[in-house]
Amino acid sequence: MSTPVRVRFAPSPTGYLHVGGARTALFNWLYARNRGGKFILRIEDTDEARNTETAMQAILDGLRWLGLDWDEGPEVGGEFGPYFQSKRQSIYDAYFAKLEAAGRTYTEENGAVRFKFSREPIMVADLVCGDVHFASTEEPDMTIRRPDGSYIFHFVNVVDDIEMKISHVIRGEDHLSNTWKHIDLMHALGSHPPRYAHIPLILNPGGSKMSKRDEGAAIDSYQKSGFLPDAVFNYLCLLGWTPRSEKEKIDRQELVTLFDAADIHSSNARFDMAKCTWFNAQYLRELAPEALLGAASPFLQSAGIDTGSNTHAAVAVHSVKEKISLLSEIPAWAHYFFREDYPFEEEVITKLKAKTENKALLQAVLDHLPSISDWSESGFTIGIESVAAENKVKPGSILPLLRFALSGQNRGPNVATIAHLIGQESTANRIQRVLTKVL
């Protein structure tokens, strides 16, 4: 009972990191961290024709982005390496010889080799699905080696799990039906099978398997659309697993503490982008101004916004934090803090032109501006209140006009906040410009 926990994520570098694969990695990682075990990354690149270096980097990048660090594997090494199946041929040859010696193989006419099943009933004692019984009598013997001497997934997967002393195999439920074959192979090789935990699949909103066309299928798309890794991490955890906890927003450390493979569900879950986005909004709101600016800067840059010289940049970006759910929304909500040539939304122009007194009110504000000596948010507000009183209107009649003048749009943070951040001079210039050119 004291065997150390060693789990692995074993992707095949044929494309990108899929959301289902990412969650498999996540559960393995959580299990290892919870039990004080090792999380191993093994690259299953036995199919030369389909594997690429860029695909492998995409997988590594995706795991790193999610904060899933591996204890053994590519770039970090480990005592059971190499961690690329393409570099373990001699190990496989040795195990293959063992199987041959045991009389459990036979060769096809063209040179491919099959593993002779025991044809005994086999039970998979699954941590998630319970005891699953297989008769193992109908299926044809499985091919384990190609005519060219390279090995098939089922064989190398099993050999590596033995060699790397994997204690628990946590993988997608799509592997459950083949697990008896792996156990049969393990027995033939004289090894004890690891514990298995087959986790439910992530389905698209339509209820079928997530494909690369589905929104949210590729992990790098989350980064591109402005998700925070912690939010995606949290959401993915809750797809197929529920902690004994009332809340849903749970930070990484607490998830590690709470995680237990026994609580993993056995039915598939559909992916819901709206809820994932909600999680992101929650995590976004926790970011301090500087952290938010850091996270948002790639998006600001790609929108052509330069925040470098603006000393209020962090505060400005922070002021729209509660308006948005994704980092990618920030440029549209905060661009006017960083440039004077911001656009004016057409429908707002039309609305303002409809009332002739609007122009006079803006002029009154402009005239009053120089007499505001305290350009703090409260100082500005007092100034606006006095303009309102002089013109016998409520501040609520003036503020929307100002918002439009200062930002070009009809939504955003407090007008006082905007005015304070862009400064007194820019405020006057912006009102002046609207008066002469827009209205």
Place this chain on the structure above:
RNA sequence: GACCCAUUCGUCUAGCGGUUAGGACACAUCCCUUUCACGGAUGCGACACGAGUUCGAUUCUCGUAUGGGUCGCCA
């Protein structure tokens, strides 16, 4: 076709024989409010179906239906 897994609001789920079947997302309404949001409140909304076991089934058993998966010299 054979085998395997599953089935609670639209979605994610709680429930582990007796509950007004709870929460979250989404949606709707109201409150707050200079806007947009946040937040708060309320509403909408589910045990796939049929037998059996039981004093009593969402919960246990068996069927049926539906969904998903596996049966590759892909992984």
